[in-house]
Amino acid sequence: MLDTLCVPLIQAPMAGGPSNAALAVAVSQAGGLGMLAAGYKTVEAMAAEIDDVRAGTLNFGVNLFVPEADPSDPEALDAYATALAPMAAELGIEAPEPGPFNDDQYPAKVDYLVANPVPLVSFTFGLPTADDVARLRSVGTEIVLNATDPEEISAADALHPDAIVVQGAEAGGHRATHGQAKEPSESSTHELVSLAREYTDRHVIAAGGVTSPEIAQNLLGAGASAVQVGTLFLTADEAGTKDAHKDALVNGQYRDTVVTRAFSGRAARALSNRFTERMAANQVVGYPQVHYMTAPLRAASADNPEGLNLWAGSGFGACQARPAAEIVAEFRSL
Known part of the structure; x- marks a missing residue:
C-alpha cells in the first residue's frame, strides 16, 4: 500500500483524541495515508472507529501501543x-x-485485527513479537515499526517489516523509544534517515519536524520513501484535538x-x-x-x-487552522 500512495505522506497516529476517523478519512481521500490511533481505547472503541473509516476509505492504517517492557x-x-x-x-x-x-488491551487488539484485517498496522513504544507479525501478515496486513536510533532500527529490521518509521528529536508528542526508561536520542530526523539507509533496505518513513514540502523533499533525497506528519494535523479542522490545544498551537502565546x-x-x-x-x-x-x-x-x-x-513538535509555528486536505495538498508535488 505504501507503494501506491498518491502523496508520500502519512498522517501520524496521535492518541488521546486528535487522530479520529474523520481525520484519517480526510487524509486518505486527499491522497495520503490516514492513521487511526488505537492507544487508550477499548477494543470495542477501536473497532467502531475502524468501521467509521471503512465507510469513507479503504486506504488506512491502525497504530497499536506495545505494552511497556520496563x-x-x-x-x-x-x-x-x-x-x-x-x-x-x-x-x-x-x-x-x-x-x-x-497493557492497553494489546493482545485483544491484535486478535481483533487478525480476525478483522486492516490494510496496515503500525506499532509504537516497542516491537511486536515475530508471532504477532506473522499472524497479521497472514491476513494481508502490512507491518510498520517505529525506531529512534540505530539499535532500534536494527531490531525492527530483524522482524522484516514493510517499513520502518524513524522518528527524530524534532517530533512532537511521545517519542517511540523501545522502553520507557530509555532517554530519547538527540539525532535529528535527517540524521536518522541517513543512518537507517546503512542498517536496512526496507522502506524508511521520516518522522519529526516535517512542516513543509521543502523539508520533506530533503528527507526523501536522504533516502526516505515517505514522510510522517503529526503536528500540522493537530490543528486540522477534522482533528479531535481539544480546542484549547489547537488555540495554543496557532495563537502565538507559546x-x-x-x-x-x-x-x-x-x-x-x-x-x-x-x-x-x-x-x-x-x-x-x-x-x-x-x-x-x-x-x-x-x-x-x-x-x-x-x-x-500540549503535544507539539519543534516546528509547531507552521500550524494553521485549515482542512486536512489542504495540508496534504501542500505535499502533492513530492
Missing part, C-alpha cells in the same frame, strides 16, 4: 502522586493515586517546547506551560501509570492550556 518504580510513582496532590487540590478534585499496570515526562511518565515533546514547569523537578519514569494519574487533572483543565498536555 517496569515502573512503585516508590517513584507514590512520590509523584504526592507531588501532584497540591495541583489536584487547586482544581477541586481528589488527589491522584498510582494505579496498576495497564514559543518553546520541552521534552517532559510530567504528563505520562514517558518522554514527550510539548509546549512549555505551567504544568510542565511546576512538575519539572518531580518527573519520574512511570508509563502508563503517570498518564492515568494525571488524566483527571488534565480533564479538569480542559479549557485551560496551562494544565494540558
